Amino acid sequence: MIYINHPMLNIAKTNLIKFTPKSTAHVPLDIYYKDYVIDEVKSTKSLGMHTENQMNWKSHAEQIPPKLSAACFSIRKLSLMLLMLIKRLSLQCIFSQFRHQKRK
Numbered sequence: 889m890i891y892i893n894h895p896m897l898n899i900a901k902t903n904l905i906k907f908t909p910k911s912t913a914h915v916p917l918d919i920y921y922k923d924y925v926i927d928e929v930k931s932t933k934s935l936g937m938h939t940e941n942q943m944n945w946k947s948h949a950e951q952i953p954p955k956l957s958a959a960c961f962s963i964r965k966l967s968l969m970l971l972m973l974i975k976r977l978s979l980q981c982i983f984s985q986f987r988h989q990k991r992k
Contacts, residue, residue, distance in 0.1 A: 899926070904926045905932050
């Protein structure tokens with residue numbers, strides 16, 4: 889672990905991404921820190937954004953549809969449950985009014 893201004897930096901989870909144009913040949917870049925080798929990766933995720941070494945949005949764009957699909961499914965299920973709850977509460981209110989009217 890390295891301490892920079894007191895936050896901890898986990899070298900074992902640190903990645904290296906080298907941004908290059910598509911036309912440039914890949915030349916490996918080895919960076920070492922103490923006993924650790926910092927791995928070079930083609931894409932990485934930082935603050936929720938997927939970034940590729942060729943500066944395109946392909947990997948980020950591929951991550952969005954499954955998340956949107958799951959969110960839409962959850963909202964659809966939740967809306968159906970809420971509709972059923974609203975219907976049930978409405979019927980209970982109506983029937984409770986009739987019960988109170990008969991007693992008077």
